[in-house]
Amino acid sequence: MSLDQATPDSDASLARSTERSLELEAQIAKDPARFRILTGDRPTGHLHIGHYFGSLQNRVRLAELGIDTMILIADYQVITDRDGVGPIRERVFSLLADYLAVGLDPASATFFTHSAIPALNQLMLPFLSLVTDAELRRNPTVKTELDDTGGRPMSGLLLTYPVHQAADILFCKANLVPVGKDQLPHLEQARVIARRFDERYGRADKDHPVFPEPDALLSASGTILGLDGQKMSKSKGNTIELRMSADETAKLIKRAVTDSDRHITFDPENRPEVSNLVNLVALTQKRRPEEVADELGDAGGGGLKKVLTEALNEYFAPIRARRAELEADPGFLRSVLSDGNERANAIADQTLTEVRTAMQMTY
Structure with missing residues (x-):
């Protein structure tokens, strides 16, 4: 299946995604423990009220319902479209402080960073074998991100940005990803990669694919503009x-x-x-x-x-x-992130073992 076929860019596809989201909300109400969510943000600046009403508020709701919630601070993705990381340490802990302040609880949410989870990033190698250069260049989000760079040449990391996001979602076998409609192509890319891995490389467990195909949970919030009436950024x-x-x-x-x-x-x-x-x-x-x-x-x-x-x-x-x-308590913030990274590493290592087994790369 090509990405052109897979990308949900029609009204009918959006309607189906919306209908599926309503079905998922009903399932969550009945049995939240069957779901795991992956969500997160790039530490390129400080979170604002658009983030809060657009996604943070909903993340708190879902975590409080009892869904296992994985929250990625995507530090490696900072360098997809810029020459350096900036004050990244300060921004990582600022993000974490925002998450905790709005009500996300380390007891029900796992906070982690890309750079601390080697096995997550190692999934990029087999995943890249499952997509073509043409598919990546047609990805609407890659095009949008490139337009936002002001004409600078596209980096390899920016080109493979959707594959990295697929690794974020699939490493922990998240089966639910809260997104806005503009992010549906990213999620569909993860679904395509999960299917193709199963078709090409097989399974560690003959009864189950290594990766479940994640579902989109569409955000119910409308667009929140900036104070100048333009897109909030x-x-x-x-x-x-x-x-x-x-x-x-x-x-x-x-x-x-x-x-x-x-x-x-x-x-x-x-x-x-x-x-x-x-x-x-x-x-x-x-x-x-x-x-x-x-x-x-x-x-x-x-x-x-x-x-x-x-x-x-x-x-x-x-x-x-x-x-x-x-x-005022940086030690607590460090401990929350350290504990989250430890849990995420354990999950990623287990998933990578299953991937290597399916690919017959255990020696």
């Missing part, structure tokens, strides 16, 4: 970071883009900037954005920003307080 400086203070949040919101119409409405198509701010208020207050807009009425951009500032600062106050406690 660490590199664009249009975010509110989880680590920021109440005063820093207030200053950033004052600069947020609105429009000249004093009457506040929720109309994402025609008023994306205003609607984005209204939606953020709604998310913090667990209300419908239309209800928030109706309540604001003729408050204008200034009134909307005032309400948003109060809502965000109230909502994130306990998270910020917990984060400050965690940052």
